[in-house]
Amino acid sequence: MIDLSWMAWTWQTAAFFILIGLLLAGMGIWEYVSPGGSPRYGILRMTTTRGDRLFISLLGSAFINIAWLGFGGPDLWWALALSAVYAIGVFRFV
Numbered sequence: 001m002i003d004l005s006w007m008a009w010t011w012q013t014a015a016f017f018i019l020i021g022l023l024l025a026g027m028g029i030w031e032y033v034s035p036g037g038s039p040r041y042g043i044l045r046m047t048t049t050r051g052d053r054l055f056i057s058l059l060g061s062a063f064i065n066i067a068w069l070g071f072g073g074p075d076l077w078w079a080l081a082l083s084a085v086y087a088i089g090v091f092r093f094v
Contacts, residue, residue, distance in 0.1 A: 027054065042094040053094050057087035 030050070031037075037050035048056070061083035068079035 040094075044094050048094055053091050056094060057090040060086055060090065 027050075039047045039049050041047050064083050064086060065076060065079045068076060068082075072078070
């Protein structure tokens with residue numbers, strides 16, 4: 001049996017997993033309603049689909065959070081807000 005007693009399940013951890021679940025559910029419903037999306041030629045000067053834009057936004061958000069940890073400390077609420085703005089920008093313009 002695996003011992004998971006070291007894992008601290010705080011409300012922040014639960015909120016993270018709920019947010020990821022809602023993101024996946026929303027993307028799944030969006031894909032069901034509009035399969036594949038329409039490829040776009042955006043600011044990066046390459047054709048991207050909805051999945052490409054999701055990957056770019058998740059990768060960029062990871063770098064934003066890592067940079068915030070390095071320069072701003074462990075309080076990641078502002079990094080989360082910045083990542084959300086970044087993701088909206090990626091889905092809008094890329």
